[in-house]
Amino acid sequence: MNRKRFINCLLVLLSAGCLRAQAPHTSAQEYKLWYDRPAQVWTEALPLGNGRLGAMVYGTPATEQIQLNEETIWAGRPNNNANPNALEYIPRVRHLVFSGKYLEAQTLATEKVMAKTNSGMPYQSFGDLRIAFPGHTRYTNYYRELSLDSARTLVRYEVDGVQYRRETITSFTDQVVMVHLTANRPGRITFNAQLTSPHQDVVITSEAAGITPEAANIGNTSPLLPCVTLSGVSSLHEGLKGKVEFQGRLTARNTGGRMSCADGVLSVEGADEATVYVSIATNFNNYQDITGNPSERAKDYLATATAHSFAEARKSHTDFYRRYLTRASLDLGDNRYEHVTTDKRVENFKQTNDAHLVATYFQFGRYLLICSSQPGGQPANLQGIWNDKLFPSWDSKYTCNINLEMNYWPSEVTNLSELNEPLFRLIREVSETGSETARIMYGANGWVLHHNTDIWRITGAVDKAPSGLWPGGGAWLCRHLWERYLYTGDTGFLRSVYPILRESGRFFDEIMVKEPAHNWLVVCPSNSPENVHSGSNGKSTTAAGCTLDNQLIFDLWTAIISATEILGTETTGMSGTGMPGTEVSATDREFAARLSRRLSEMPPMQVGRWGQLQEWMHDWDDPNDVHRHVSHLYGLFPSNQISPYRTPGLFDAARTSLIHRGDPSTGWSMGWKVCLWARLLDGDHAYKLITDQLTLVRNEKKKGGTYPNLFDAHPPFQIDGNFGCTAGIIEMLMQSHDGFIYLLPALPTLWREGTVRGIIARGGFELDLSWKNGKVERLVVKSHKGGNCRLRSLTPLHGKGLKRARGENPNPLYAVPAIARPLVSPEARLNEVKIADTYLYDLPTKAGEEYILTGK
Numbered sequence: 001m002n003r004k005r006f007i008n009c010l011l012v013l014l015s016a017g018c019l020r021a022q023a024p025h026t027s028a029q030e031y032k033l034w035y036d037r038p039a040q041v042w043t044e045a046l047p048l049g050n051g052r053l054g055a056m057v058y059g060t061p062a063t064e065q066i067q068l069n070e071e072t073i074w075a076g077r078p079n080n081n082a083n084p085n086a087l088e089y090i091p092r093v094r095h096l097v098f099s100g101k102y103l104e105a106q107t108l109a110t111e112k113v114m115a116k117t118n119s120g121m122p123y124q125s126f127g128d129l130r131i132a133f134p135g136h137t138r139y140t141n142y143y144r145e146l147s148l149d150s151a152r153t154l155v156r157y158e159v160d161g162v163q164y165r166r167e168t169i170t171s172f173t174d175q176v177v178m179v180h181l182t183a184n185r186p187g188r189i190t191f192n193a194q195l196t197s198p199h200q201d202v203v204i205t206s207e208a209a210g211i212t213p214e215a216a217n218i219g220n221t222s223p224l225l226p227c228v229t230l231s232g233v234s235s236l237h238e239g240l241k242g243k244v245e246f247q248g249r250l251t252a253r254n255t256g257g258r259m260s261c262a263d264g265v266l267s268v269e270g271a272d273e274a275t276v277y278v279s280i281a282t283n284f285n286n287y288q289d290i291t292g293n294p295s296e297r298a299k300d301y302l303a304t305a306t307a308h309s310f311a312e313a314r315k316s317h318t319d320f321y322r323r324y325l326t327r328a329s330l331d332l333g334d335n336r337y338e339h340v341t342t343d344k345r346v347e348n349f350k351q352t353n354d355a356h357l358v359a360t361y362f363q364f365g366r367y368l369l370i371c372s373s374q375p376g377g378q379p380a381n382l383q384g385i386w387n388d389k390l391f392p393s394w395d396s397k398y399t400c401n402i403n404l405e406m407n408y409w410p411s412e413v414t415n416l417s418e419l420n421e422p423l424f425r426l427i428r429e430v431s432e433t434g435s436e437t438a439r440i441m442y443g444a445n446g447w448v449l450h451h452n453t454d455i456w457r458i459t460g461a462v463d464k465a466p467s468g469l470w471p472g473g474g475a476w477l478c479r480h481l482w483e484r485y486l487y488t489g490d491t492g493f494l495r496s497v498y499p500i501l502r503e504s505g506r507f508f509d510e511i512m513v514k515e516p517a518h519n520w521l522v523v524c525p526s527n528s529p530e531n532v533h534s535g536s537n538g539k540s541t542t543a544a545g546c547t548l549d550n551q552l553i554f555d556l557w558t559a560i561i562s563a564t565e566i567l568g569t570e571t572t573g574m575s576g577t578g579m580p581g582t583e584v585s586a587t588d589r590e591f592a593a594r595l596s597r598r599l600s601e602m603p604p605m606q607v608g609r610w611g612q613l614q615e616w617m618h619d620w621d622d623p624n625d626v627h628r629h630v631s632h633l634y635g636l637f638p639s640n641q642i643s644p645y646r647t648p649g650l651f652d653a654a655r656t657s658l659i660h661r662g663d664p665s666t667g668w669s670m671g672w673k674v675c676l677w678a679r680l681l682d683g684d685h686a687y688k689l690i691t692d693q694l695t696l697v698r699n700e701k702k703k704g705g706t707y708p709n710l711f712d713a714h715p716p717f718q719i720d721g722n723f724g725c726t727a728g729i730i731e732m733l734m735q736s737h738d739g740f741i742y743l744l745p746a747l748p749t750l751w752r753e754g755t756v757r758g759i760i761a762r763g764g765f766e767l768d769l770s771w772k773n774g775k776v777e778r779l780v781v782k783s784h785k786g787g788n789c790r791l792r793s794l795t796p797l798h799g800k801g802l803k804r805a806r807g808e809n810p811n812p813l814y815a816v817p818a819i820a821r822p823l824v825s826p827e828a829r830l831n832e833v834k835i836a837d838t839y840l841y842d843l844p845t846k847a848g849e850e851y852i853l854t855g856k
Contacts, residue, residue: 029335029356031046031148031363033342033710040143041699042067042388043707043717044343046146046153048170048177049316051374054279054385055170056175059603061139064131064732066168066177067388071244071378072284075235075245075390076121078320080433081460086113093469093525096545098516102536105525109542110169111466113441119462120454122395123381125388126229126248127197129278131179134190135159145168146709148360148367151321152314162188167310172374173322174305179276188269189257194264195230195248195278198390202232204264207555208537209492225251225306226261231295235390236748245283247294249302249369251312252276253364271438275310277302287457324370327415328758330359330729332751333571334730343708347696353750358690358729364710365726369407376499378455379422384719388712393716398426400473401451401529402629406720408480409511409638409675409727412487415735415758420484424497426457427477431804433530434459434474438507446507447500449473451529467530471523472510474504475552479638482559486762486813489785491566498563502588505560505595508553515544515617521601522617523533523549531627533620545603545617547632553602555639557595558817564592566812580840589689604820605642609827612660613642613653619825628669630676633657637675640737641819642683653761655680656831666704667712671724678731678746681836686732687748693725734769736761739809739816740790743769743776753777753812763813765789776855781816783845787811788798789855791841799853805840 038060039045045056046069054069089112106468126470139157146153155166163184172176181189195204204758207227228250233318234242250266252259257271268274281297305313332355337345345357371386382403383396398404404423411420435448439460442448450461461468481497485492505533508523515522532538567598608619615621616633635641636654644651658676665673670693677686697713704721705713712721732754733748741761753772764785766797770778775795783789788811791797809815843851 016289020364025469029331029358029359033146033148033337033364034342034706035144035341035580035705036142038142039709041713044709046144046709047170047368047371047384047386047711048151048153049371049385050170050172050175051372051377052175052335053170053177054372054556054718055133055168055305056388056709057153057155057168058384059144059153059166060166061136061142061155061157061159062133063275064129064133064166064179066129066179067130068126068177068248068278069279069385069387070126070281070282071385072123072282072455073126073234073244073246074121075199075237075242075244076118076240076456077290078288078456079240079458080436080456080464081115081117081119081458082440082668083113083128083439083460084440085460087443089113090525092542093542094513097524097542101538102533102542106465106469106540106542107658109469110526114339114460114465114468115458115460116294118240118458119468120395120452120458120478121237121240121456122235123383123397123455124234124250124390124393125198126246126280127199128194128402129177129193129195129250129276130193131193131276145846149322149325150364151367151371152318165186167314169314169317170371171305171313173315173316175279175301176305177278179314180273180310181276181316182273186259186272187270188252189274190269191259191267191274193228193250193252193266193841195228195250197230197232199232199235202230205229206261206264208261213565214769215519218783221323223252226266227251227260227302228264228266232623243290245290245294246280247298248278248280250276250278250297251302251305251306255589259649266612275713277305279305285479285554287433287455292405295474311535321370322715324416324419325363325366328756329365330362330754331837332356332359332754332755342710343696343713344710346694346706346710349694349799350691355751355754357694361694361710362611362726365722366416368722369410369419372719373407373419373422375421377422379426380719382718382720388659397452397453398456399452400476401470402672403718403720405476405638405669406724408723410723411729413448413485413727413730413760417487420480422539423480424484427481429457430459430477431783433457435503441512442507444507444510446503446505446510447474449477457617466527467533469525469542470529471525472526472549472552473554473763475508476503478556478559479497479552482555482563484565487760489813494563494729495560495567498567501556501563505556506591508556509598512553517617518603520617523553528615529629529631529843531615531625531629533616533632534622535616535618535620536821543616547605547613547615547617548634549640550603550605551632551635553642554599554641554817554819557599561592561596562815564588571768592815602820605822606829607649607653607824607827607828608758610656611653611828611830612657613650615657621657623660625660626665628666630658630661630669630672633676637672637679638698641817643816644833644835646816647740648823649818649830651680652831652833653828664704666714667693667706667721668714668718668724670704671712671721671728674725675726675731678728679735681746683732683746686728686746687750693721730756730759734759734761734767736765739769739814740792741765742792743779744794747771747774749774763787763789763811772850778855781843781845781851781853781854783847783849783851785853786845786847787813789845790814790853791843792838793855794836794838796839796856798856799839799843799851802841802843802853
């Protein structure tokens with residue numbers, strides 16, 4: 001595992017950015033979080049991560065606390081959790097639903113359909129590094145910082161006239177945590193360091209310096225540093241014994257002074273400077289295999305990291321990180337409040353409209369994804385990679401009815417495409433475990449994922465039926481595979497994931513049934529995630545033909561149909577490698593034709609009696625419902641089924657639904673609403689949601705917003721809100737889902753001028769966009785694939801090769817879906833959709849060329 005991670009780091013160092021061959025964007029502005037006191041609670045500590053390791057730095061002078069995570073420390077062991085009784089009882093549940101007995105159906109499903117072995121395993125903390133500094137309670141002139149420009153924390157303070165400094169990194173290239181300690185006077189670095197853990201029965205040992213017999217036998221005479229080890233096993237949960245073995249190793253290198261190690265404590269006395277190192281490793285190889293050697297892996301990481309100086313390690317770490325970071329940037333104006341601490345800037349945001357804080361929050365979202373989702377590792381979970389508990393809220397798993405998907409909304413558009421690799425591997429793995437679940441629970445071919453999974457890739461229906469009886473997780477995740485193709489045009493990638501798409505589509509084709517009221521083809525039983533409906537007097541979520549399910553299956557089947565056609569005719573992938581189109585079989589074409597016919601049997605979207613987009617097949621929506629999930633608006637975002645140009649009635653109905661849902665909510669819900677209001681072309685309302693998102697939360701239990709360290713507050717912490725809002729900021733500045741690239745589609749009044757660089761539109765177009773007085777000033781289009789670049793702008797554009805657009809966009813990556821005509825309640829009163837006048841242009845491009853346009 002460690003060799004694989006090291007190779008991945010080298011490959012990214014050599015090739016990051018080569019996928020699109022873009023140059024890094026530099027910014028004169030500094031982006032950081034800073035504070036004038038140590039963290040008192042976990043949501044004030046500062047997050048570091050390298051994809052595999054996570055660290056939360058408190059910055060306390062007298063006793064530094066760094067809470068630690070390793071991405072594969074999960075409770076339990078390899079397993080799947082499909083309930084075989086489901087095969088008998090799902091038809092009975094379905095019959096109750098079709099008979100209008102929704103609560104009875106839900107109760108029966110909870111008793112007989114949901115998983116009986118376990119509901120998934122929790123992601124778990126490793127523990128803490130604690131470093132005690134005698135006498136440092138007398139500190140003054142305190143400063144603490146997280147640099148988003150270099151992925152490091154910095155702590156400075158004075159004690160008795162001596163200036164102390166701590167730099168901490170979670171090295172991407174060395175795969176360890178490093179804490180570098182210095183002072184402005186020699187001989188002043190003295191500390192005791194130890195590892196602690198909340199896990200039961202951990203074993204802590206001390207290893208003296210020297211040369212091991214094993215090393216001597218192979219001619220390695222370099223002495224080992226003294227070392228503290230902490231070894232343990234993950235927890236028992238819901239009857240499943242923990243089998244993930246882990247080990248942490250702690251050592252240091254000092255200049256001057258002396259170092260000793262005994263009784264689990266590493267001591268340095270009178271040094272001029274020192275670097276503390278922590279490595280962590282587990283026995284996890286993959287979701288089926290936990291036969292690795294954590295001790296050897298941890299030793300290898302530590303040996304590699306301590307072989308060179310901290311300065312060298314910091315440079316390689318920073319260089320690696322900035323290859324991702326500098327691809328995209330956002331400048332919304334001067335940093336007018338740079339002398340105000342970050343938590344106060346959040347607290348004051350409603351009054352200050354601090355544009356630089358928004359730009360910092362955007363870059364912080366990208367930072368979190370870089371730090372929690374690296375190729376070769378695990379995807380970002382409900383808390384990314386940061387968790388201080390053994391049994392966190394919702395187990396910090398992968399919730400697949402919005403949250404996991406939201407984590408990756410910024411990945412393509414903010415130029416971090418490679419960071420999808422862990423997500424795509426998860427999708428491939430749940431398609432494997434999900435095929436077993438489809439057979440056991442539904443007697444169906446294909447594969448299924450319900451609303452949650454974990455590191456063991458469980459795919460059964462978990463928790464109770466109100467939340468867990470939802471089989472749409474696979475369909476939603478498949479949308480990410482299709483979006484990757486739309487952004488890159490990479491037919492080689494599309495070919496590799498085509499079986500995953502096809503078999504997810506096959507599952508739904510086999511389990512969908514005709515409902516009795518309209519004879520529509522629906523998923524039953526299911527739910528509109530976690531929301532009760534009036535058909536059950538607000539007592540049940542279980543239903544049939546929910547709008548989200550219909551939209552997801554429409555996207556999935558449409559993608560399969562399109563992919564079958566593309567792969568049946570394309571002969572060259574994006575890289576120029578020959579990809580024979582004959583690999584799509586006659587059977588595949590027949591299946592695509594069947595899906596095309598079946599689409600016409602599904603429910604259309606519907607507008608209900610008060611002008612809303614219906615959340616359910618029946619007109620059950622309550623205008624006073626302010627539920628956090630807005631699942632029926634998936635068709636507006638992240639999908640592209642609803643458009644002001646193509647479906648104005650649905651566009652208005654979606655807007656009505658969103659107005660009634662309200663603005664303040666959980667943090668992640670507000671992040672989604674930023675995206676939705678941007679798609680509704682209302683920049684000021686989208687900005688209002690950013691304002692709600694940037695509401696300071698400290699210890700409040702039921703208040704969504706942002707913690708002092710900029711983590712999203714559900715509450716408690718969920719990382720999806722950070723990612724959702726990051727994606728929403730770009731949706732306000734550029735959209736590419738509706739057959740064209742729309743420049744500044746939802747620019748708020750307050751952002752009169754600014755620059756965004758390195759963002760990616762579908763079709764492989766990289767954009768640098770600047771605006772002044774709310775109008776496009778300059779646009780640079782870098783075409784990575786070639787083809788027609790269709791641009792929509794509120795102001796005229798000028799540039800070589802630009803011409804007025806005519807007819808349909810000839811670029812196939814900009815094809816838009818043809819949806820069924822919606823049904824509108826006779827009681828509904830729809831509003832006229834007023835669309836601003838715009839200019840529509842075509843710009844023919846060649847791969848690798850750059851085009852400069854200006855606003856007139």
